[in-house]
Amino acid sequence: MEVVGNFDLFADAFPESLLPWLFNVILQEWPKFPRTSRQPLENRITKPFVGHLQSCADTRRLPFVFDFGVKLLSADKDTELGELDIRVMHGQRPKVFFAFECKCLNVTRNGRRHSQAGKYVGVDGMGCFLSGRYWGGSDNGGMIGYVMDNDLDYAITAVNNALNRNAKQLGLQKPEQLNPTSMCSEETRCSETRHHLNRRLITIYHILLEFNGHRLGQDQRN
Numbered sequence: 001m002e003v004v005g006n007f008d009l010f011a012d013a014f015p016e017s018l019l020p021w022l023f024n025v026i027l028q029e030w031p032k033f034p035r036t037s038r039q040p041l042e043n044r045i046t047k048p049f050v051g052h053l054q055s056c057a058d059t060r061r062l063p064f065v066f067d068f069g070v071k072l073l074s075a076d077k078d079t080e081l082g083e084l085d086i087r088v089m090h091g092q093r094p095k096v097f098f099a100f101e102c103k104c105l106n107v108t109r110n111g112r113r114h115s116q117a118g119k120y121v122g123v124d125g126m127g128c129f130l131s132g133r134y135w136g137g138s139d140n141g142g143m144i145g146y147v148m149d150n151d152l153d154y155a156i157t158a159v160n161n162a163l164n165r166n167a168k169q170l171g172l173q174k175p176e177q178l179n180p181t182s183m184c185s186e187e188t189r190c191s192e193t194r195h196h197l198n199r200r201l202i203t204i205y206h207i208l209l210e211f212n213g214h215r216l217g218q219d220q221r222n
Contacts, residue, residue: 009091013138014098018064022088022098023184023207026144029056030209039107039148043069045211046085046102046144064090072134082133086144097136101128102144105155105208113149115158120145121166126204130170130197140203150210152188159206163193171197178206 033052035045050068057065066088072081072095086100103120106113119125120143128134129141147155160177167176173194183205184190195202 010093011091012096014064014088014090014096014136016138016140018090019098019140019183019205021062022064023142023186023190023205025053025056025060025062026207027184027186027189027209029053032056035211039104039211042085042102042104042146045104045146050086064088082128084134086142087136093137095136098138098140098142099129099134099136100142100144100207101125101134102146104211105145105147105158106149106151108149113154115155115162117155117158117162120159121162121170126170126193129204130195130202132198139200140205142205142207145206145208146211147208148211150212152208152210155208156188171195171202181205 029052030049033049047068050066053066056062066086067084068086070084070087072084073079074081084097084099085102088098088100089096101124103116103125105116105120107116108114121127123131126143134141145155145159156178163170163172163178164176166172170193173196178191178193180187181190181192183192184207189208191206193204193206195204
């Protein structure tokens with residue numbers, strides 16, 4: 001893939017021109033990533049998936065690297081500002097990155113399906129980027145939604161409804177829904193929302209991944 005942009009290892013922002021490549025790698029590698037048939041928490045999906053991405057990044061000689069669970073530390077206080085589910089770095093500056101926050105969608109509990117779209121758009125979901133907590137040098141960020149029952153249409157509708165209900169708090173620009181993005185060719189699984197907050201225009205990219213697929217361990221042996 002031919003890319004253009006500022007690839008200075010000490011640049012102030014993650015190169016935006018690498019985002020289509022990054023999103024395509026995630027979409028291409030997800031079907032190859034073995035998963036259990038059970039419904040684990042987000043971290044128990046994300047951690048091994050990052051391990052898989054690290055391996056393929058080395059094999060495919062990608063111009064960026066993946067890390068899991070990176071803590072953001074305050075520069076002047078003995079505090080943590082947050083923890084990135086997935087940090088993607090191109091250069092040498094640890095505070096210049098593109099980040100993903102990961103959430104499960106369409107979770108079944110006690111025989112009932114829960115969209116969890118409210119958590120997805122909430123303070124500890126999209127709010128991580130809108131508050132500036134996950135600032136990585138540029139006004140963008142990524143959400144990965146693990147669609148636990150593979151029903152993408154239901155997940156998209158639920159997230160769109162949650163976006164519409166919370167449009168004012170999210171500073172959401174119209175149309176108040178997941179919108180097609182030029183950064184990715186997978187229109188169903190990849191989208192974007194734009195937000196105007198505190199005089200900043202923030203773009204959040206959304207990747208929805210069907211969870212049920214390959215099976216590991218005892219699920220595979222039976």
